[in-house]
Amino acid sequence: MMRNYKKLLSTMAMAGFLGAGCLGGSTPTPTNPDPSNPSNPSDPSNPTPIANNPSDPANGNNTSSGGTGGTFDHMNDDTVDPFQVLARIQEEGPPEVSTRMHSCGKMKYATLGRVLASMGVTMTGNGTTPNGLFTSGASALGKPDYTNRTPESTLLSTAGAVRLYDIIIASAPQIITAMPNNMRCTVGGTAAAMFDATGCTMAGISCLTGAPATQAQKDLCDSAVASNTTDKVGTAATAPTVGQVIAVASLAAAAHSCE
């Protein structure tokens, strides 16, 4: 255990080395004092860069790179903040413990789209439709940008969580309507319905979350349904009530915040 901590410490400390501006230590010697040379030593307004010159305020004291007098910046912004790591360890426990327990990782963007579709949500449309919110929220939801060497985000940001909940709230009426015809949620050929005369069904909750339903989930769901049994979301006679929409959205949002 101690050895692993030393390894971590070593990694953290040496992260600074990686970001260090080794190239900044050189004093390039231009071979051609050409006025077009941006560091023409004959031009007093554009002197030869002297990296790590402590008298250069752009360099700062013991700076490694990034000053105007430097020749290269090692992109030091990608180093890990050791205090963030410390805070994480204090909250989650040492890696020997925390790595053995599941974290709450963000559902991948493409997976979220498939999950919505598998719950009967229409994945076409723009604006405030579920698909419109899903599509326009790609960045907030952490979609990868491989062109810029950025992988899919592993965590849900605040903006991403808000957008996820917006999408699920907008999707809830469709999910309720589609569930009886949702082949993913049939057991032995028998379809599931989200609600029955007594409130939420266990099969419906399981269909919604993708995991076996618990009594606590059913109790929460029933409570939400009972909160408003009169107002409807939509004009059709079969439109779900506000309470039903809140129930479905609450359960789905909680379930799909984590992968």
Added chain:
Amino acid sequence: MRKNTLTLAFTAGVALLGGCLGGSPSGGSSTGGTQTGGGVVAPTDPNNPSNPSNPTDPNNPAPAPKVDPNQVNLDARIIDYGQAARTAAVKLVGDLPTADELATVKDAASYSALVDKYMADPRFARQMLSFYQDEFKAGGPSTGTRGMNGFLPSKDTAPTFAAELTVQDLDFRGIFTATTNTCPTLDPATGTFTDAVCPVANGLTTAGILTDEGIQSLNFSNLAMRRVRWVQETFLCTKFPAEFNPAGGVPKGNGTYVSPWPFDSITGGAGSKIDFQDASSVVCANCHTTINHIAPLFAQFDAAGAFQTAIQVVVPVPNNPKATRLDWLPATENTAYRYQKAAATLTELGTALAADPATAQCQVNRLWNWAMDKGEIVNDAAVVPSSTTATVLSAYTGGGYKMKAAIKATFTHDDFVKF
């Protein structure tokens, strides 16, 4: 600023050592008695009135053993195959499990069978492609027309090849050593891979994805440094510096030189375009002794990732001249993977990477972090102790470096099915 960063790192390190490691892992205290092997304090002598925790004194009972909250959290988990099935489905096939699938999961055997089913599902190939796109930070189709200005190669070939090795249950070390068919395509609807040979020219010999033009193009940079860093962070799971002198460091300039390489084994000093031997702020050579012995191997790939007969990368000094071999290494030095591990070609570099146990551990740890929803192992410092993944590593290496075996071992691991 960098010095401050180092100070912060070491300060945090001290805090870690002092704050987190101060107590024994099992919650024992170092006061009040003899430390036992289990970390519980044993009273020394019940007949000794000086013993402050004399258990025979009802007014001064022995303190209850401290409870390790970390162990409590671990012990509080319970096996939940239903939840495990959900997260396995989301990761392995990219969708929620069906109600019928959930109904079949009753115990370890039925859950294990479900994992097997998912790994045989056509959607598994798509999910593996996504996994490797994130690992490689690379993806996307080619743009433009090959041979024309502005052409950029596909960034999907390397992750697709990795996915193919995984799905077809092949030796994953081929990622470094395969000599042909390293540019396959994937039909995501059917999960079918179609082999294809990567473009080679100018005497290039294919070495897994080390010669992949998409990877080379994506990581094109001054002196090919980004390409070396990509290999290090992707397949070794650590940032530079990568090598440490077992004899310890020596003072150098304003820092400490820790690399095992001779300090002057890289370019530096008067007359060099870049002084890699500079130690005025930090010791550049700590990283660059390793980097500079590898970078020339990647220098002949141009911005579009095509291998050329001459060096294509430039030096970041005024006028950006094309680099020469002497910009990395003195004339007497040869390229190498590590100190005393020569690598004259990319093929030899691939062989060295395949033989390095750290690459196997890294791959397993990345897999673990994905399964357990942890952060990026390098960027987020989401380190995984080797003790956590010991059985997964054993399944991977013991089974011929097959990723499917590692995935199965991960998704059926005792820690994975507990919530």
